[in-house]
Amino acid sequence: MRKVWSIFWIPTAILLMLCVTSVVFAQQKPTQPKDLQYIETVDLRELVDAVKDLTRNVKVLSDNQKELTDNVKELTKSVNNINTRMAVVEERTTWITAILLIILAAIFGGVVTYFFSNRRKKEKRIPTVNALDEVPKENQDERPYDTRAEDELQTEGDP
Numbered sequence: 001m002r003k004v005w006s007i008f009w010i011p012t013a014i015l016l017m018l019c020v021t022s023v024v025f026a027q028q029k030p031t032q033p034k035d036l037q038y039i040e041t042v043d044l045r046e047l048v049d050a051v052k053d054l055t056r057n058v059k060v061l062s063d064n065q066k067e068l069t070d071n072v073k074e075l076t077k078s079v080n081n082i083n084t085r086m087a088v089v090e091e092r093t094t095w096i097t098a099i100l101l102i103i104l105a106a107i108f109g110g111v112v113t114y115f116f117s118n119r120r121k122k123e124k125r126i127p128t129v130n131a132l133d134e135v136p137k138e139n140q141d142e143r144p145y146d147t148r149a150e151d152e153l154q155t156e157g158d159p
Helices: 002-027 034-041 044-122 148-157
Strands: none
Touching: none
């Protein structure tokens, strides 16, 4: 029996508390913001002066905005000029780099050629004569071509 009784009184108490709080809030007057209370007490002349000051400030701001717009246009032109110059410098740099690479390749090729040509000069080579070359008359008694292979074949066949 007590369980049923407690189930009945708990919702009733909650509803009663809600009713009391709603009545208390309903009796309170709405409060106005402090700014609105101040505006109600301000003199009309002060409002007119404030509006004049605001219009002056708006004119000054619009003039400043025009000046800033002009400055932005000038800055944009300057940036475009700088970008154009940078493109020219970049192109020149590319050409200079290409020319320097060609010069370095030529120097490297010359060094390699010099190294190998000196190496060939140091080696003792048997001179060979092409069939189209003329044999000088004074050297006709000598063999005009490399006969090492023939000499080796002849020595192999001899007992």
